[in-house]
Amino acid sequence: MEEKKQLVECVPNFSEGRDRDIMEKIVEPFRAKEGVKLLDYQSDKDHNRMVVTVVGQPAPLKQAVVAAVGKAVELIDLRKHEGQHPRMGAVDVVPFIPIKNMQMAETIDLSREVAAEISASYDLPVFLYEESASAPHRKNLAAVRKGQFEGMQEKISQTEWRPDFGPVRLHPSAGAVAVGARMPLVAFNVNLDTSNLHIADSIARKVRHLTGGLRFCKAIGVELKDRGIVQVSMNMTDFTRTALYRSMELIRIEARRYGVNVVGSEIIGLVPMAALIDSAVYYLGVEDFSMEQVLESRLME
């Protein structure tokens, strides 16, 4: 019996978005490595930050991530860093996302292994966050990062913010790192035929988890000024449990109250095929469908 190939995604964020040479050196470990595929890397000068998207089998991906973190620690000095995006480290955050034949528990284990290895190799304090968090107050990345690089030395000396791995002091030039496991995020925005932002905001409050809506949905109202319309802009944080079609149909229902219609939607960036196939199966009413029937699913085994 052939063992099924496991695939995991990693989307590390590095605090360098201006120096092309440094960015290339950081992504280098993801290139031409057996079992690892560099899908994308995008940088933003204003944020002074680079986001890398890479997929691979757990063991080689782990090696490549550890190597890239080493490069970033060597080449980025947070004491000289400025940018609009909040950050606490040269390597700011390292999320791992299960893609195929990979349980969340295994993804958490992988994130802990990487946290242990980079803290030991590079003398870095590491926080576990999201599904890997060691306490509820450490789940949310914004809470972990609050205070940023400049305030972090004082923060980690408090018992409740003691790092999960590594020394109880900031790395002088590279700060601290958050490492964790999470589900794939889908950025899904639904457009409405009104220019009234209050309506989009009001609907966002009804569909999002925070204020009484769907469990794995974050949402805000956004104005699309050039089109003269508004949208409910969502982050679907676990499409396997809160499906895209469900948030769409709920928005449609809530919009009726205002005599407003859904006129379209957007998906920003990458999306796992299952998130869309799930909605197709709902709308087409397909009975007893299995993802094993999808040709590409079989090809990736």
Place this chain on the structure above:
Amino acid sequence: MEEKKQLVECVPNFSEGRDRDIMEKIVEPFRAKEGVKLLDYQSDKDHNRMVVTVVGQPAPLKQAVVAAVGKAVELIDLRKHEGQHPRMGAVDVVPFIPIKNMQMAETIDLSREVAAEISASYDLPVFLYEESASAPHRKNLAAVRKGQFEGMQEKISQTEWRPDFGPVRLHPSAGAVAVGARMPLVAFNVNLDTSNLHIADSIARKVRHLTGGLRFCKAIGVELKDRGIVQVSMNMTDFTRTALYRSMELIRIEARRYGVNVVGSEIIGLVPMAALIDSAVYYLGVEDFSMEQVLESRLME
């Protein structure tokens, strides 16, 4: 610039569905071959036939198909073959289907190369069919195969049925082969909340190409006796041009005339992810969506 990996599917049908040993020898060339993946093989004793589903890069897939055809010619004797399914050869039909980074024109070329090679290597008469057909009357497999093994010797002596490759006489034990390129087939059935087969038949006639419906849709009415309902059973012969959601919505509209509702659907066997994602994008109204946004599409590059 890395060249994009091409993928093509082949679904050869062999006239042996009873002898396990012979079937294993025929599929053997598809196993453990670099660049080729055996997805499935199913046999039917009554039909006395085996259908193999295999995907791979054009060059190694071609080699494997030629080898499997050789095995079948060696091991199957059509003079002793009986089964319910019409057949004209030990290898009855060899369709090639473009899957990724593969144009139909390239798939036709591949089918012609395979036809040339198996006719030369095994002294087989070969007909090109479907997209590869050398004349309109040879496009339809049923027309090519009509007369079957027993009537084929007389048929190929007629000018209009002269084989495209190989000798103008039947192979004594292996008969003749049809080779061609076609789009992926999706078997899509839509269930109705009535037990009246006439209604399913009538709707089938309205949605299928043959009698005035959608260009790439074949359809018949079918009774699901155990559930007390009927269905419109379809073969979608090119989902890139006749989408699944379009046939579904057309059936819904036609069913209204009878006060009948669509209550569900079925997809039988394998389906390319694009066929379903296309319907998700329609129902969710996603603007400017690109298949390049699908994670699995990027992984397969």
